[in-house]
Amino acid sequence: MKDKDNIALFIDADNAPAKKIDKVLSELARYGVVNIRKAYGNWKNACLKSWEDILHEFAIQPVQQFDLTKGKNATDMALVIDVMDVLYTKQVDIICLVSSDCDFTPLVTRALADGKFIIGFGERKTPIPFVNSCSRFLFFDDESVQVNKPEPAPKNIKSDTRLMNLLRQAVEAVEEDDGWAKLGAIGTHISNHASFDQRNYGFKKLSDLFASIDLFEMKISNSSQMWVRDKRRAR
Numbered sequence: 211m212k213d214k215d216n217i218a219l220f221i222d223a224d225n226a227p228a229k230k231i232d233k234v235l236s237e238l239a240r241y242g243v244v245n246i247r248k249a250y251g252n253w254k255n256a257c258l259k260s261w262e263d264i265l266h267e268f269a270i271q272p273v274q275q276f277d278l279t280k281g282k283n284a285t286d287m288a289l290v291i292d293v294m295d296v297l298y299t300k301q302v303d304i305i306c307l308v309s310s311d312c313d314f315t316p317l318v319t320r321a322l323a324d325g326k327f328i329i330g331f332g333e334r335k336t337p338i339p340f341v342n343s344c345s346r347f348l349f350f351d352d353e354s355v356q357v358n359k360p361e362p363a364p365k366n367i368k369s370d371t372r373l374m375n376l377l378r379q380a381v382e383a384v385e386e387d388d389g390w391a392k393l394g395a396i397g398t399h400i401s402n403h404a405s406f407d408q409r410n411y412g413f414k415k416l417s418d419l420f421a422s423i424d425l426f427e428m429k430i431s432n433s434s435q436m437w438v439r440d441k442r443r444a445r
Contacts, residue, residue, distance in 0.1 A: 215242030215327075216381035218296050219302045220289050221240035221270065222309035223251035223379045226331070228260040231268060234308055234331050237348065241304055241329075248273050248292060250285045287362055290317050297324055304329060307344070318344055330405070367411060368423060376400065377420070381440050389443030390429070393436040 217238055221231070238244050247270040251258050256278075265272050275288045296302050297320075305321050307314055310332035318328050322345070330336075330344035341347045368374060380399045385391040397416050400406050413419040420426050420438050427444060429437050 217242050217244045217304040217306060218246035218293075218300065218302045218305045219244050219248065219270075220246075220308070221249035221294055222285060222289060222307070222311055223249045223258055223261055224285055225311045226308045227333075227350075228264045230331070231264055231308075233350055234306070235268060237331075238304075238306055238329070241327075244293075244306075246261070246296065247271060248289075250275055250289045252276055252285070259300075259416075286311065286313050290314070293317055293321065293410070296327070297321060303327065305330070310336040312340045315340045315343045327352070342405050344405045345417070346401070346407055348407055349410050368425065370419070371431055373411070374423075374425065376403070376406065377423070378440055379403075381426070381438055385439070385443070389439045390437040391439065393420070393428075393438055395437060 219234070219238065235244060247268065249265060249270050250273045251260065251261070253272055253274055255263075255408065261272075273288060273292070275285045289402065293305060294317075294416070296305070304327045306329045307318065308331045315337075318330070318340070321328055322343075328343075328345045330347040331350055332340070334349050334350070336347075377396075377400075380396045381391045381405070383399050384395040388392075391418060400416075408414075408416050408419045411419060413422070417428070417436055421428060424440055425437050427441055429439075431437060
C-alpha cells in the first residue's frame with residue numbers, strides 16, 4: 211500500500227476498551243493518515259466514562275446515540291450508516307472498525323466488495339466470522355498478544371490446525387519446483403487469502419513464526435532473500 215492511504219476509523223465504544231486506542235492509532239499510522247475518527251455510544255451512560263479524556267486526547271469525534279429501547283442500543287446502526295456514507299462520499303482507502311461485535315460482519319463484506327482494505331481490532335472473545343471477514347484483524351485484550359508488543363507464542367501452536375493449513379497452503383501456492391518459496395510471496399498470498407497477523411500468535415515477524423514451527427525449514431539466499439519449505443517436500 212502507498213504510504214499515505216486515507217483511513218477512516220470507526221469505534222464501537224460499547225464494545226471496545228478506551229485504554230487501547232493509542233495502540234490502534236499507532237498501528238494505523240503504519241498504513242497512512244487517519245482522517246476520520248469517530249466513536250459511537252450513549253455518552254450519558256456511566257460505563258463510557260473512561261472514554262472522556264481519550265476522545266479529546268486523540269481528536270476522536272463522539273457520536274451520541276441514545277438507547278431507544280431498554281436492553282437495546284442503536285449504536286451499531288448509526289455506525290453502519292456512517293460507514294456507508296463514507297463509502298459513497300469520501301476518498302477513503304482503509305476502513306478500521308474497533309469492536310468485538312459480530313454484527314458488523316455484513317458491513318465488512320460490503321466494504322470489501324467496494325475494494326476497501328478493512329482492519330479490525332477487538333478482544334479475544336470476538337466471534338470468528340467477524341475476525342475472518344476483515345482484511346486484517348488484531349486482538350488487543352489484556353490476556354492476549356498486545357498490538358506492537360508480542361509475547362511468547364503458545365507451546366501448542368502446532369495443534370492449531372487452521373493456522374498450520376493456512377501456512378502450508380500458502381507455501382504450496384507460491385513454491386518453486388524444488389519446494390522452496392520466497393517468504394515475501396508467502397506473506398502476500400496469506401494477506402490476500404485470509405485475515406491474519408503473526409502478532410496475534412506472539413511474533414513480530416512472519417519469519418519468526420515459521421522458525422518456531424519444526425514443520426518447516428528455512429534458508430537465506432545470497433541475495434539475502436528468505437525462503438521457506440514444508441519439510442514434507444524435502445523427503
